[in-house]
Amino acid sequence: MNIDIVVVGAGGFGRETLDVLDAIEKQSPGSWHVLGVVDDAPSESALLLLSRRGIRWLGPLAEWLLTNPSAAYVIAVGSPASRAQIADQIGSHGLTAATVIHPRAEIGTLTSVGEGSVICAGTQVSTGVEIGPHVHLNPNSTIGHDARLEACVSVNPGAIISGGVVILDESLVGAGAVILQGLHVGRGATVGAAACVTRDVPAFTTVKGVPAR
Incomplete structure (x- = not known):
């Protein structure tokens, strides 16, 4: 039986x-x-x-919530901070967040995926990984063994998260970036595209370059 679902976010x-x-x-x-x-x-x-793909725009979020919807939802907004705010807004209405995993993503053993997360094609998630709610794993990203990604983290295309890495809430890892094994990325941090992270990243900090600074 089909489950009704609404996608929050009309962008890419x-x-x-x-x-x-x-x-x-x-x-x-x-x-x-x-x-x-x-x-x-x-x-x-x-x-x-x-419109070209036959998908309706249902209006602004607040107006849609006033219709007392019963559908599941998935937040497809790229900004981690915005995604967290939307999750709080929808969560107060008691709706179910859908976990959406592409059939061509590979998920290892003893790995958990939080509600509302989106895992795109070509993503490889190793064993023992903890993925929090509303996490976005973009195409061809790699998550190493025993890593932990907390709520509303974004991992952009082709990024590599090595084993044992911890990434706290609302952080973003740019396309093609690499985070070396066992490191810690603080809440709200941004790792620039193609950066190589060789040491812990403090909260609300942006790092870029090789090595990332």
């Missing part, structure tokens, strides 16, 4: 999340039924692209 990652849902439905027909997308201020181009 919203459409990528729709692709993940499409892939799940192709492999397991009857999994999800996409009702549409909610977004407070979608661009004209975003609405056009949604």
Whole structure:
């Protein structure tokens, strides 16, 4: 039986999340039924692209919540801080956050994935990993053994998180970045694209370069 779902976010990652849902439905027909997308201020181009694939814009988030929806939801907003705020807003309405994992993602043994997370195609998650709620693992990212990613972390395409790394809430790891084994990334930190992190990153700090500074 199809489960109704709404994607929160009409931008690029919203459409990528729709692709993940499409892939799940192709492999397991009857999994999800996409009702549409909610977004407070979608661009004209975003609405056009949604229209081309037959996806409805359901209006701003607050207005949609006033309709007393019963659908599951997934937050497809790239900014970790914005995603956390939206999760708090929706959470007060008691809705269910859907966990969306592409069939071509590889998930190791003894690994847990929090509600509302999106794991894209080509992602490799090793054994013993803890993934918190509303985490985004973009295409072809790699998460090493026994790593821990807390709520609303974003790992951008091609990034490599080595074994035993801990990444705290609302942090972002840029495309192609590497974080070496056993390091700690503080809350709200940003690791720049293609950076190589060789030491712990303090909270609310941006690091970039090789080695990252």
